[in-house]
Amino acid sequence: MQPPPGSGPAPWGPPAYGPPPGHGAGHGHGYGPGYGPGYPVPPPGWGTPYSSGAAYGPPAWPAPPTPRWPHGPLAPGSATAAAVLGFVTGGLSALFALVFLAVTLSGDGDVTTALLLIGSAPCAAGLIAGGVWTLQRRTARLLFGSALAAVAVLVVTLLVGLPVLADSGSLGGLVVFVLLALPLPVVTACLAGRREIGDWVDARFTRG
Secondary structure (H helix, E strand, O other): OOOOOOOOOOOOOOOOOOOOOOOOOOOOOOOOOOOOOOOOOOOOOOOOOOOOOHHHOOOOOOOOOOOEOOOOOEOOHHHHHHHHHHHHHHHHHHHHHHHHHHHHHHOOOOHHHHHHHHHHHHHHHHHHHHHHHHHOOOOOHHHHHHHHHHHHHHHHHHHHHHHHOOOOOOHHHHHHHHHHHOHHHHHHHHHHOOHHHHHHHHHHHHHO
C-alpha cells in the first residue's frame, strides 16, 4: 500500500547535515575558501610567518678594511704621499723645462736659465718614474735621489746666479723662483726617505 499523502519521515528524525552558511566554497559571497562571515580574506603577502628561514639568518657584517703596512699589505700613507708629490714635482719640472727651453731658443737666456734647463729635464723624468716605482713597490730610491737632485739644481743655480745677476734686475726674480720651487722637492725627499717605505719594499722581496 502507498502511504497516505502528507505522511513522510517523522519531523523529529535526524536532519540532513550540509555545509553551514558561509562555510562553503565561498563563491559569490566575498569570502575565500573556508572563511565565513566576519572573517575576510587576508591581504596578499600574508602567510605563515616562519615559512622561510632565510630572513632570520645571522646578519651580514661588512668586511673589515684592509690595513696598511706594517699591519697589512697596503702601502703606507707616506709612500702614497711621496709618489703623488713626485708626480706633481716632476710635472712642474717638465713644464718649466719647456719654458726654459723656449727662453734659451729665443736668445734671452743666461747661465742660470741654461742650468735650470739642463737640470730640470732629467729630474722631471726621475721624479715621475720614481713615483711609479714607489707605487709598484719596486724601490723608492729613484724618487728620493731625483728629489735631492732637484734641490741641488735649484741651490746651485741660485749660487751661480748671485754674482752673475747681482748688477741686474733679474736676481730678485731668480731668488723668488728658487724659494717657491724648493718646498716640493724637499718634502718629496723627506717622505721618500722614510724607513717604513724601505721596509715595505724590502718585505716584498723577503717574502718572495
